[in-house]
Amino acid sequence: MLKSRRNEMLVAAVLVAPFVFIYGWMFVYPTLQMVQLSFTNAPLIGPGKWIGLDNYKRLFGDRVFGTAVWNTTYFVLLTVIPGTAVALGIALMVSRLNGWFQSLILSAFFLPFVLPITVVYLIWDWLLNLQFGIAQYIIGPIMGKPMNVWRTIPWFMPGVAIITIWWTNGFSILLFLAGLRNIPKELYEAAALDGATRWQVFTRITWPLIWPVTVLCLTIQLILQLKIFDQVYLFSLGGRTAATMVMVQYIFEQAFQKNSGGYAATVAVALFVIVIAFSVFQYQVLRIRGAR
Amino acid sequence: MTAMADTSLTSVERKRSRPLNIGAILLGALTVICAAIWFFPVFWALSTSLKTDDEAVRRGIGLLPEAPTLDGYLYVIRNSDLPFWYLNSTITSVAVTVIAVFMAACAGYAISQLRFPGRTLLWWTILASFMVPVQALIVNHFIIMASVKLLNTHLGIILPMLITPVTVIVYKQFFDSLPREFREAAVMDGANEFQLLFRVFLPMNWGITTALAIITFIGAWNSFLWPFLAAQNEKMMTVTVGITAVQDTFGVAYARLMAGAVLAGLPVALAYIIFQRRVTQAITLSAGIKG
Amino acid sequence: MPHVELKNVTKRYGNVEVINGLSLAVEEGSFTALLGPSGCGKSTLLRMIAGLEEITQGQCFIAGTEVTDVPPAQRGAAMVFQNYALYPHLTVRQNIAFSLSIAGASREVQNKRVGEVARMLRLDELLDRRPAQLSGGQRQRVAIGRALVREPKVFLFDEPLSNLDAMLRVQMRLELAKLHQSLKTTMIYVTHDQVEAMTLADRIVVLDKGIISQVGTPLELYNKPANKFVAAFIGSPAMNFFKAEIAGRDGEAYSLNLPGGRTAKIVSRGGTVPAAASVDVGVRPEHLKLGPAGAANSHFDGKVSIVEQLGNSTLLYVDTPAGQLIVEGEGNLKIAVGDTVGLSLDPAASHLFGTDEKVI
Numbered sequence: 001m002l003k004s005r006r007n008e009m010l011v012a013a014v015l016v017a018p019f020v021f022i023y024g025w026m027f028v029y030p031t032l033q034m035v036q037l038s039f040t041n042a043p044l045i046g047p048g049k050w051i052g053l054d055n056y057k058r059l060f061g062d063r064v065f066g067t068a069v070w071n072t073t074y075f076v077l078l079t080v081i082p083g084t085a086v087a088l089g090i091a092l093m094v095s096r097l098n099g100w101f102q103s104l105i106l107s108a109f110f111l112p113f114v115l116p117i118t119v120v121y122l123i124w125d126w127l128l129n130l131q132f133g134i135a136q137y138i139i140g141p142i143m144g145k146p147m148n149v150w151r152t153i154p155w156f157m158p159g160v161a162i163i164t165i166w167w168t169n170g171f172s173i174l175l176f177l178a179g180l181r182n183i184p185k186e187l188y189e190a191a192a193l194d195g196a197t198r199w200q201v202f203t204r205i206t207w208p209l210i211w212p213v214t215v216l217c218l219t220i221q222l223i224l225q226l227k228i229f230d231q232v233y234l235f236s237l238g239g240r241t242a243a244t245m246v247m248v249q250y251i252f253e254q255a256f257q258k259n260s261g262g263y264a265a266t267v268a269v270a271l272f273v274i275v276i277a278f279s280v281f282q283y284q285v286l287r288i289r290g291a292r
Numbered sequence: 293m294t295a296m297a298d299t300s301l302t303s304v305e306r307k308r309s310r311p312l313n314i315g316a317i318l319l320g321a322l323t324v325i326c327a328a329i330w331f332f333p334v335f336w337a338l339s340t341s342l343k344t345d346d347e348a349v350r351r352g353i354g355l356l357p358e359a360p361t362l363d364g365y366l367y368v369i370r371n372s373d374l375p376f377w378y379l380n381s382t383i384t385s386v387a388v389t390v391i392a393v394f395m396a397a398c399a400g401y402a403i404s405q406l407r408f409p410g411r412t413l414l415w416w417t418i419l420a421s422f423m424v425p426v427q428a429l430i431v432n433h434f435i436i437m438a439s440v441k442l443l444n445t446h447l448g449i450i451l452p453m454l455i456t457p458v459t460v461i462v463y464k465q466f467f468d469s470l471p472r473e474f475r476e477a478a479v480m481d482g483a484n485e486f487q488l489l490f491r492v493f494l495p496m497n498w499g500i501t502t503a504l505a506i507i508t509f510i511g512a513w514n515s516f517l518w519p520f521l522a523a524q525n526e527k528m529m530t531v532t533v534g535i536t537a538v539q540d541t542f543g544v545a546y547a548r549l550m551a552g553a554v555l556a557g558l559p560v561a562l563a564y565i566i567f568q569r570r571v572t573q574a575i576t577l578s579a580g581i582k583g
Numbered sequence: 584m585p586h587v588e589l590k591n592v593t594k595r596y597g598n599v600e601v602i603n604g605l606s607l608a609v610e611e612g613s614f615t616a617l618l619g620p621s622g623c624g625k626s627t628l629l630r631m632i633a634g635l636e637e638i639t640q641g642q643c644f645i646a647g648t649e650v651t652d653v654p655p656a657q658r659g660a661a662m663v664f665q666n667y668a669l670y671p672h673l674t675v676r677q678n679i680a681f682s683l684s685i686a687g688a689s690r691e692v693q694n695k696r697v698g699e700v701a702r703m704l705r706l707d708e709l710l711d712r713r714p715a716q717l718s719g720g721q722r723q724r725v726a727i728g729r730a731l732v733r734e735p736k737v738f739l740f741d742e743p744l745s746n747l748d749a750m751l752r753v754q755m756r757l758e759l760a761k762l763h764q765s766l767k768t769t770m771i772y773v774t775h776d777q778v779e780a781m782t783l784a785d786r787i788v789v790l791d792k793g794i795i796s797q798v799g800t801p802l803e804l805y806n807k808p809a810n811k812f813v814a815a816f817i818g819s820p821a822m823n824f825f826k827a828e829i830a831g832r833d834g835e836a837y838s839l840n841l842p843g844g845r846t847a848k849i850v851s852r853g854g855t856v857p858a859a860a861s862v863d864v865g866v867r868p869e870h871l872k873l874g875p876a877g878a879a880n881s882h883f884d885g886k887v888s889i890v891e892q893l894g895n896s897t898l899l900y901v902d903t904p905a906g907q908l909i910v911e912g913e914g915n916l917k918i919a920v921g922d923t924v925g926l927s928l929d930p931a932a933s934h935l936f937g938t939d940e941k942v943i
Contacts, residue, residue, distance in 0.1 A: 030432035279423030473668035482656030
């Protein structure tokens with residue numbers, strides 16, 4: 001039996017080897033290096049001096065970092081709850097349909113999710129084009145005159161948030177649909193026999209039973225949107241980026257535009273800590289859900 | 293009495309027994325309108341891409357092009373590096389898909405079915421990488437790739453994108469869910485671990501592998517931040533990065549710009565339309581919901 | 584020489600001992616059933632013979648060769664699983680040929696062997712279907728075919744019929760019996776269903792909590808149970824038990840003071856018990872004779888509380904001083920609930936069990 005145990009280990013070693021190699025090189029090593037780098041004043045490429053906690057001290061006094069944290073938080077607030085609510089609404093509507101018609105309508109809602117962000121950016125930049133954009137036919141009458149959404153700071157984040165909801169909502173819609181499908185039909189039939197109205201059915205059956213999926217969507221979105229970069233970067237191209245800065249963008253700017261790898265790593269560590277904190281929270285929530 | 297009987301029907305039964313229910317029709321119409329609004333930006337991009345550049349900037353709302361033309365597409369293909377980008381995107385996305393899925397299947401199998409030292413540690417590393425923001429590692433990925441001279445190469449673009457922990461997690465859970473008799477029957481039939489994985493477990497449900505492959509492909513094709521950093525050379529860019537990088541070279545030519553956008557999104561949109569069910573499956577699996 | 588032999592095997596999961604120092608020998612060509620309630624260790628025993636469970640201590644031999652540390656596929660044993668475990672992505676042909684294909688057999692050899700097996704099991708028409716397109720009985724036959732194609736020295740069956748409905752189970756039972764008659768290969772069959780064991784096996788091993796309770800032919804177990812566990816486990820409806828006191832001995836026979844004050848003489852199997860000891864008396868429902876209440880030769884009077892008409896027989900649940908006794912009578916018995924009847928024991932077919940539950 002000893003021989004077969006050793007054989008099992010050998011097989012396991014062969015099977016996990018590529019994975020361990022890639023994860024070691026592309027995940028574990030960079031993570032450790034990032035922490036180490038955050039204590040130095042290294043440029044992007046090249047050696048730096050150990051400067052202890054200086055980068056972290058600087059981080060707490062950094063106004064732009066503060067803006068980035070605030071903008072990221074603001075963006076999360078603008079997308080997570082409204083996006084999940086919209087997704088639930090759409091899922092409730094779509095779940096009433098059947099067959100090919102349902103998959104057609106669902107495709108219309110889901111398709112944006114599979115598009116690359118740059119395509120989303122090009123499409124919406126064209127829609128909202130100051131001179132020729134078709135959306136200006138709506139914005140014009142409301143605001144009194146056509147508006148360049150991306151150069152109007154108060155509208156920047158809400159604008160990106162709306163587009164993000166449009167882009168990523170398909171994911172939550174699918175989860176809600178799966179959740180709605182998992183609610184046993186008998187419950188609705190029993191409620192109907194008890195004479196429940198449509199609203200009562202929703203508040204007494206659908207909502208409590210779909211709540212776990214709602215929590216799941218909220219936490220997935222929360223962690224996803226904390227890592228916002230692409231949209232904000234693309235829409236702010238050529239604008240005053242300092243005002244609309246988000247956290248990943250600040251890492252990018254410090255490393256690749258200001259050539260300070262050490263400080264960029266410090267910002268990255270901060271993002272790391274924040275996301276892990278939320279992820280642990282999510283993990284706990286999911287575990288509670290799983291335990292029930 | 294009839295009214296009471298009516299409210300006591302479920303929505304399913306109501307649809308069957310009274311097909312002409314006003315509320316249901318209104319809701320249906322609302323759904324269609326919402327879907328149309330939601331889809332409009334994509335439609336508008338398609339429509340614009342088939343117009344001439346003059347028609348695209350004309351006043352007024354022309355929903356459909358007057359004389360559909362492929363000029364925008366031809367211009368983009370001839371006057372940009374788009375063919376190169378397509379090639380780069382295809383190479384990197386296919387490579388990421390094949391390597392990541394293969395790696396995940398092997399690792400997921402080992403973690404699920406075999407006992408070996410370090411198994412728990414490996415599993416925790418995977419869960420950790422699932423929680424961690426990979427975007428935060430861009431600086432170090434860049435430093436590593438620069439040090440091994442892989443910037444502006446396909447391999448350099450591919451390597452950091454291979455971190456797809458969800459794939460391993462889904463595979464492990466799938467292998468966990470299989471009745472142990474399959475394994476035992478194959479062992480009795482003389483299969484070794486590799487034959488078990490590649491001739492029994494994986495073929496038993498190609499659906500999962502297909503689903504994971506498609507979602508990985510879409511993800512790889514769509515990634516922006518890392519390819520954007522790793523490929524500075526225009527000839528090495530992926531489509532996703534390329535179409536915005538050269539925005540200015542097209543000038544105020546929105547039909548061309550939209551043609552570029554459509555071309556960039558086409559492969560993933562097609563992948564979704566063809567494999568709709570698999571994409572849905574992959575998403576519900578990765579979120580841990582039984583669909 | 585036994586064909587399959589376990590010597591002093593022990594199985595432990597951590598500190599939990601499932602099987603303790605068990606020895607068992609199975610003759611070549613026999614059909615042996617491992618019978619016992621769930622959790623008695625019968626499946627573990629079978630899986631140890633197959634090589635799917637490690638043997639913590641002891642040895643296992645198949646056809647004279649020690650196989651304790653031999654990988655499952657090389658032991659010459661084939662197994663049929665409870666849920667069949669057919670590979671869902673392969674056709675019937677590929678399922679049956681899988682082991683040959685793993686062993687690297689040529690296409691011609693595979694087709695030839697699959698053809699032979701398919702003919703024997705009447706699967707010819709189904710070879711290109713997938714398991715999902717088959718009925719339960721057909722799946723079962725494919726699972727047997729998969730085992731058959733390997734030409735094993737011993738067949739192992741792990742509750743192969745328990746997923747089938749009652750009708751099919753009877754039918755498959757006959758097919759298995761026929762298969763054994765024509766192949767004459769050693770078969771070891773795990774089941775918790777005593778009817779299956781009684782009808783199929785030529786030898787039954789009754790297991791209880793990881794130890795062998797009794798080994799014997801079906802009729803030996805039925806007529807001469809070695810202990811109270813076997814007596815209670817085999818036979819349906821189950822054997823009646825009640826307490827009685829030894830009054831005296833007359834050769835092999837003991838006279839007993841029965842509950843309710845009467846006495847009976849019961850033939851023992853040669854065991855001895857001290858006088859005045861309390862024993863368990865076991866008697867099968869068909870060995871209790873009905874008579875009028877208060878008759879001179881009856882041992883108990885009782886009131887009928889339930890009547891079950893089965894057509895070919897009638898089951899009466901009779902409340903007596905010895906507790907409720909089940910009596911099997913003729914099919915057209917004219918007895919109603921509430922009637923009082925007299926019951927007499929068949930002295931030659933009653934069993935005595937001591938305080939250690941062993942037969943006396």
